[in-house]
Amino acid sequence: MGERSWNDYKKGRTFTRGAFSQDEVNLLLQAICSYASDKPNPIEILNLLCSKSKSELPAELYGAWPKIAECLPERTVQSCHNLCRRRFNPDNYSGKWTTDEEEQLKQLVRDNQTAWKEITVLFNEANPNSRRTSGNIKDKWKQMGAENAAKRRVGPWSLKEGLELLDLVCKATDANIMKGSIKVVFKEGESSKRFEVTEGEVVIYKADQVQLCEVIPLIVKPKRAKKHLKAIDLTISWKAVQEKLATRSVDDIRNFWTIKFLPLFDESS
Numbered sequence: 001m002g003e004r005s006w007n008d009y010k011k012g013r014t015f016t017r018g019a020f021s022q023d024e025v026n027l028l029l030q031a032i033c034s035y036a037s038d039k040p041n042p043i044e045i046l047n048l049l050c051s052k053s054k055s056e057l058p059a060e061l062y063g064a065w066p067k068i069a070e071c072l073p074e075r076t077v078q079s080c081h082n083l084c085r086r087r088f089n090p091d092n093y094s095g096k097w098t099t100d101e102e103e104q105l106k107q108l109v110r111d112n113q114t115a116w117k118e119i120t121v122l123f124n125e126a127n128p129n130s131r132r133t134s135g136n137i138k139d140k141w142k143q144m145g146a147e148n149a150a151k152r153r154v155g156p157w158s159l160k161e162g163l164e165l166l167d168l169v170c171k172a173t174d175a176n177i178m179k180g181s182i183k184v185v186f187k188e189g190e191s192s193k194r195f196e197v198t199e200g201e202v203v204i205y206k207a208d209q210v211q212l213c214e215v216i217p218l219i220v221k222p223k224r225a226k227k228h229l230k231a232i233d234l235t236i237s238w239k240a241v242q243e244k245l246a247t248r249s250v251d252d253i254r255n256f257w258t259i260k261f262l263p264l265f266d267e268s269s
Contacts, residue, residue, distance in 0.1 A: 004066035006054060009076040016074040019254065020083055024072055028080055029088070031071040035064060050088040054081070086135050095130055097140060105141060106149055114138075145242075145249040153247040157256055159207045159215070160186065161245070165253060166216075166261065168241045173232050177225040184219060216264045226265045 009015060020028075036045040048057065049064060057064070069077040104126060108119045120134040132140075145152035153161075163184055170177060184202045191205040195214070202218050204210055242250045 004069050004073075004077055006066060006077050008066075009078065015076045015079070017079075020075070020079075024075070025083070025087065027071045028068070028084060031068045032084060032088075035068050046088075047090050050084050051091050053085075082135075085133075086139060089133055089135070091131070091133055101127060101130070102140075102144060105137065105144070109141060109149075114141075143249050143251045145246070145252075148242075148246040148249070151246050152249055152252075157248075157260070159204065159210055159212065161248070162212045162256070162260065163215070165241070165245060165257065166220075168244055169229070169232065169236065169257065172236055172241055173228065175225075175228040175232075177221050177228055179219055179221060182219045184215065212260060213264055216261075220265075222265065229262075229265060 032046065032049055033042075036042040036049065039045045045061070048061060049068075054062075054065075065081045066077050069075065069080040072080055101123075104123060105119075108122055112119050112122070116134045116138050120132070120137055123137060124131045141149070157165075169175070181200055182202060183200065184204065186204045186207060188205065188207060191203075194206045194209045195202060195204045197203075197218060202215060204215075238250045238254050242248065242253055245253060248256070
């Protein structure tokens with residue numbers, strides 16, 4: 001593909017978007033370590049590469065990221081750099097966020113909108129033992145649902161949420177995978193049964209006792225689902241889906257799809 005550059009995304013070429021796979025992360029980590037190992041102070045070089053923005057890098061490292069990104073030709077140099085600054089930044093406290101910290105972040109965004117530099121300063125002043133970078137704080141806000149953070153539901157997904165997600169994904173991708181004559185109907189508490197299959201309907205009486213893995217084979221064409229939905233993470237806008245399923249964040253939705261739904265399509269084939 002030729003020599004990489006910071007602005008290779010402007011050259012009219014299409015690059016892979018979306019979450020990095022663990023294999024990609026591992027390749028990047030190996031490439032960074034390999035690059036730094038050839039330098040006089042490898043630890044210092046690693047810290048600079050993973051903590052500084054493009055404009056903050058010393059002149060001798062300006063060409064480092066185009067070189068490192070050669071390990072992932074389908075990703076832009078900027079996306080490789082941004083991922084590593086988030087994942088491997090030595091200045092970033094990587095511990096689990098507490099409930100108090102999440103509430104602080106909500107209040108800071110309410111007071112400061114999305115002025116992330118100001119929010120970062122205020123957050124770190126209030127939490128000197130768990131200082132975080134601006135990128136980490138911004139990512140956490142997205143993970144919490146961003147503007148829908150106050151509506152975000154935590155904990156296990158309900159059956160209704162799971163089925164709503166499936167419907168939204170099908171509409172977003174024009175995937176004709178549903179058995180058109182079968183509908184799911186919720187009639188909570190109207191029978192002692194958990195659910196039953198009648199002509200043209202899957203009737204749910206006790207939604208909290210019914211699993212997705214019991215319902216999906218009844219309403220989905222398995223071979224078509226496996227063919228059309230296995231690779232949608234490369235094309236679908238999870239943000240657009242999240243805007244319609246506002247009680248969950250983008251990360252919640254993507255993770256639930258990957259962990260809960262995709263294995264079901266494999267099992268049904």
